[in-house]
Amino acid sequence: MSRIVYVNGDYVPEEEAKVSVFDRGFLMADAVYEVTSVLGGKLLDFPGHTARLHRSLSELDMGCPVTDEELLAIHRELVVRNGIVDGLIYLQVTRGNPGDRDFVFPDPAVVKPGIVLFTQSKPGLAESPAARTGWRVISIPDIRWGRRDIKTVQLLYPSMGKMMAKKAGVDDAWLVEEGVVTEGTSNNAYIVKDGRIITRNLSNDILHGITRAAVLRFAREAQMTVEERAFTLEEAKGADEAFITSASAFVMPVVEIDGAKLGAGTPGPVATRLREIYLEESRRAAI
Ligand code: PDD
Numbered sequence: 001m002s003r004i005v006y007v008n009g010d011y012v013p014e015e016e017a018k019v020s021v022f023d024r025g026f027l028m029a030d031a032v033y034e035v036t037s038v039l040g041g042k043l044l045d046f047p048g049h050t051a052r053l054h055r056s057l058s059e060l061d062m063g064c065p066v067t068d069e070e071l072l073a074i075h076r077e078l079v080v081r082n083g084i085v086d087g088l089i090y091l092q093v094t095r096g097n098p099g100d101r102d103f104v105f106p107d108p109a110v111v112k113p114g115i116v117l118f119t120q121s122k123p124g125l126a127e128s129p130a131a132r133t134g135w136r137v138i139s140i141p142d143i144r145w146g147r148r149d150i151k152t153v154q155l156l157y158p159s160m161g162k163m164m165a166k167k168a169g170v171d172d173a174w175l176v177e178e179g180v181v182t183e184g185t186s187n188n189a190y191i192v193k194d195g196r197i198i199t200r201n202l203s204n205d206i207l208h209g210i211t212r213a214a215v216l217r218f219a220r221e222a223q224m225t226v227e228e229r230a231f232t233l234e235e236a237k238g239a240d241e242a243f244i245t246s247a248s249a250f251v252m253p254v255v256e257i258d259g260a261k262l263g264a265g266t267p268g269p270v271a272t273r274l275r276e277i278y279l280e281e282s283r284r285a286a287i
Contacts (some may be wrong), residue, residue, distance in 0.1 A: 004081040005118040006074050008065070011081060014118070023114060025094030027101055029154040032056040033092040035247045036075065038084050038119075039126055039279075042286035043075055045247070048210035053093070056151045062095055063108055065115045072287075078119050086125040088248055091117045092153060126250065126279050134255035134267045135171035135244070139233050140164055142175035142182045149204045161185040172244070174257065177205070180230040187246035188212040189254075191231055191239035192270045198235075201228040211245040211278070218277045224270070233257070241268025243275075250282075251275035 003014045025031030034049045050068055057064055066074065075089050094114045098106035144157050161173040162185050174189055175182045182200060183189050188209040190199040197219055202208050219226050236242060240263050242254035251274045253267030262268070 003119060004078065005116065006078060007116050008114055011077065017116075019094075019114065019116065020097040020099075022099055022101065023094055023097045024106075025092060025114070025153060028103075029152060030060075030105075031092050031094035031153045032060065032062070032151050033090065033153050034151065036089045036091070037125065037247045037250075038079055038087050038089060039283055039286060041079055041085055042283075043072075043079075043089070044282045044286050045210045045214060046072065046075070046287055048213060049091075049247070052151065052208065052210060053091070057093060059147070059150045060095075060152075061105070061108075062093065063113050064093065065113045074117055078117055082119045082121065084119050084121055085123060087122040088120040088125075089117060090120065091115070125248075128249070128252075130171070131250075131252060131275060132267065134253035134271075136256040137172045137174050137184070137254055137258075138165055138168050138170050139176045139181075139258050140173045142177040144175070147204050148182070148206055149202075149208055151207060155186075158185040170256070174233075174236070176233050179232050179234075181233060181236055182206050184244045184246075187244035187249060187252070189236075190243050190245070190271075191236045192241040192243075192268060193235070193239050195270075196225045196227055197270065198227045198229065198231050198239075200230055209245055211247055211250065214282065215245050215251060215274055215278050218281055219274060222273075222277065237262075241271055243268075243271035245278075251278050 004011050005014050005017045007017045034053050036049045037044045096111045096114045098111045140161050165173045172184050181189050183206045200206050216226050237257050237260040244252050253271040255265050
């Protein structure tokens with residue numbers, strides 16, 4: 001079924017949506033994005049995604065073509081027009097179309113940023129059967145650029161990582177740099193050892209996950225111990241359990257790393273509990 005998408009001020013059927021071949025998002029990956037999940041027709045963690053969008057834009061000296069109120073209205077309008085109950089909303093802001101190819105940024109007074117949003121319907125998103133069995137992951141070298149805190153559309157290496165995982169017959173890849181795990185291809189990574197939740201500290205090395213922030217807050221509120229620090233791949237393989245977080249997978253248990261089973265090889269109690277708490281609290285706060 002054809003979707004209604006949003007392109008630079010207009011709601012149009014996807015077949016009619018157009019972006020210039022000179023758009024810098026297309027030519028240079030000069031664009032940032034956000035993915036917000038929808039459960040029961042409502043947006044999860046919307047203020048967090050908006051705040052991170054502004055941070056990504058400001059780190060790249062890019063303006064935002066709409067106000068926060070308009071952004072919320074567009075998200076809601078797309079949910080309604082496309083009848084989304086459970087799913088995702090993808091948002092991309094690009095530096096725009098300077099009318100030619102040039103490495104130099106165009107003058108922002110002349111070239112306005114572009115904005116595109118579309119929906120992905122995923123009925124039963126929160127009831128994913130994978131959450132009952134957990135993901136298996138492999139490790140691969142992290143050869144991405146040094147500003148992973150900016151959510152750019154430069155996703156070639158994460159896509160290659162997903163393909164390496166697919167070829168290996170597993171669900172995802174964890175990225176490793178100098179022996180320590182940074183994050184998953186499109187999610188933040190955690191291990192649990194002796195009841196302590198360990199996840200990489202925030203820096204330019206990882207994306208500052210919106211789900212991560214919420215999950216760590218809920219974990220601390222539930223009196224769980226959280227350590228924000230780097231952990232090695234070896235430490236991960238010897239962990240009691242592991243999991244990942246992202247806007248699309250919420251909290252997903254990880255049961256195997258490079259063929260090594262964690263604990264019993266089934267989703268652990270901490271990941272399972274955090275998934276329940278995250279879904280319950282986020283649904284309650286959804287707008
Ligand atoms: N990915 N790390 C990376 C590299 C990511 O791409 C993502 C999100 C995350 C988790 O961030 P959040 O909790 O805010 O979703 C961490 C999105 C879902 C995607 O690319 O589809």
